Amino acid sequence: MKEPALSGAKGESGSTLKTLGMSDWFPLGDCQLLVVSDGVLRLDAGAVFGLTPRIMWEPLAGPLDEEHRLGVGLNCLLVRSQGKLILVETGVGSKATRLPGAAGVGQAGTLLADLARQGIRPEEVDVVINTHLHFDHCGGNTTYRDDKLALAFPRARYFVQKGEWEAANHPNERTRATYLAENLEPLADSRRLELVEGEAEVTKEVRILPAPGHTADHAIVEVSSGGRTALYVGELAQHPVMLERLAWISAFDVLPLVTLETKRRILERAVAEDALLVCVHSPPPGIGRIRLVEGKRKWEAA
Ligand SMILES: [Zn+2]
Numbered sequence: 001m002k003e004p005a006l007s008g009a010k011g012e013s014g015s016t017l018k019t020l021g022m023s024d025w026f027p028l029g030d031c032q033l034l035v036v037s038d039g040v041l042r043l044d045a046g047a048v049f050g051l052t053p054r055i056m057w058e059p060l061a062g063p064l065d066e067e068h069r070l071g072v073g074l075n076c077l078l079v080r081s082q083g084k085l086i087l088v089e090t091g092v093g094s095k096a097t098r099l100p101g102a103a104g105v106g107q108a109g110t111l112l113a114d115l116a117r118q119g120i121r122p123e124e125v126d127v128v129i130n131t132h133l134h135f136d137h138c139g140g141n142t143t144y145r146d147d148k149l150a151l152a153f154p155r156a157r158y159f160v161q162k163g164e165w166e167a168a169n170h171p172n173e174r175t176r177a178t179y180l181a182e183n184l185e186p187l188a189d190s191r192r193l194e195l196v197e198g199e200a201e202v203t204k205e206v207r208i209l210p211a212p213g214h215t216a217d218h219a220i221v222e223v224s225s226g227g228r229t230a231l232y233v234g235e236l237a238q239h240p241v242m243l244e245r246l247a248w249i250s251a252f253d254v255l256p257l258v259t260l261e262t263k264r265r266i267l268e269r270a271v272a273e274d275a276l277l278v279c280v281h282s283p284p285p286g287i288g289r290i291r292l293v294e295g296k297r298k299w300e301a302a
Pocket of ligand 1: 281
């Protein structure tokens with residue numbers, strides 16, 4: 001089946017890497033930031049927009065494929081901060097093992113190639129942060145090496161919220177399709193896992209902040225330096241229009257009313273601080289700002 005180009009992306013239709021107009025390193029105070037990509041994930045569009053009626057989201061969503069799926073980005077963020085190379089999120093990864101339901105992952109698994117293109121070897125990554133442990137956010141944490149599951153970033157410390165780790169290791173009937181053992185076991189067996197509770201400092205400039213709703217222990221990442229702020233907002237929204245509209249919340253969220261209040265709080269902060277936002281599932285590179293225009297939130301891609 002022909003896969004349409006990712007909505008909003010530049011480049012050749014259907015070409016995995018060419019569609020991903022990657023940006024260059026850019027400064028934020030004393031930090032350097034770069035969006036890298038694990039490619040494209042295809043999700044059922046109705047599930048992405050949750051309770052929102054199709055007649056409202058369809059004109060804004062962008063092109064769907066023949067199976068009514070929306071192509072979403074898998075934008076991961078690299079941060080150079082205080083001598084550390086930090087990778088936020090690792091996408092679907094390339095293990096291509098059990099995959100949930102109708103999700104399309106044929107164009108995913110490009111992260112290591114994208115890092116290589118930037119001249120970055122996996123062993124150079126000091127820290128990996130996962131906002132949560134759904135398969136499309138931590139699949140690239142692990143890989144097959146000599147036919148054995150291993151950590152993809154062998155020198156890194158992996159930061160995860162403790163509650164999220166527990167939820168992922170005790171999945172229920174609803175969550176077991178997305179919490180996959182092969183993404184977790186090599187970490188459990190390593191000394192590299194850093195389970196944190198609530199706010200956690202990775203460097204003086206990089207912090208993990210609770211942002212519950214998508215999962216009970218979903219987190220975002222704040223980069224703050226030189227009076228400027230960037231927020232990697234994780235799964236606060238799956239599409240930029242969902243940042244503009246508080247009530248548009250995906251069916252994937254396990255606590256949608258908590259998501260609503262989390263979105264309100266974080267977006268108020270983002271507007272007040274003119275924060276740069278990095279959105280995992282937006283068209284690459286997924287960088288922009290939320291501005292108030294005549295009292296309404298407006299997403300402006302950077
Ligand atoms: Zn996701």
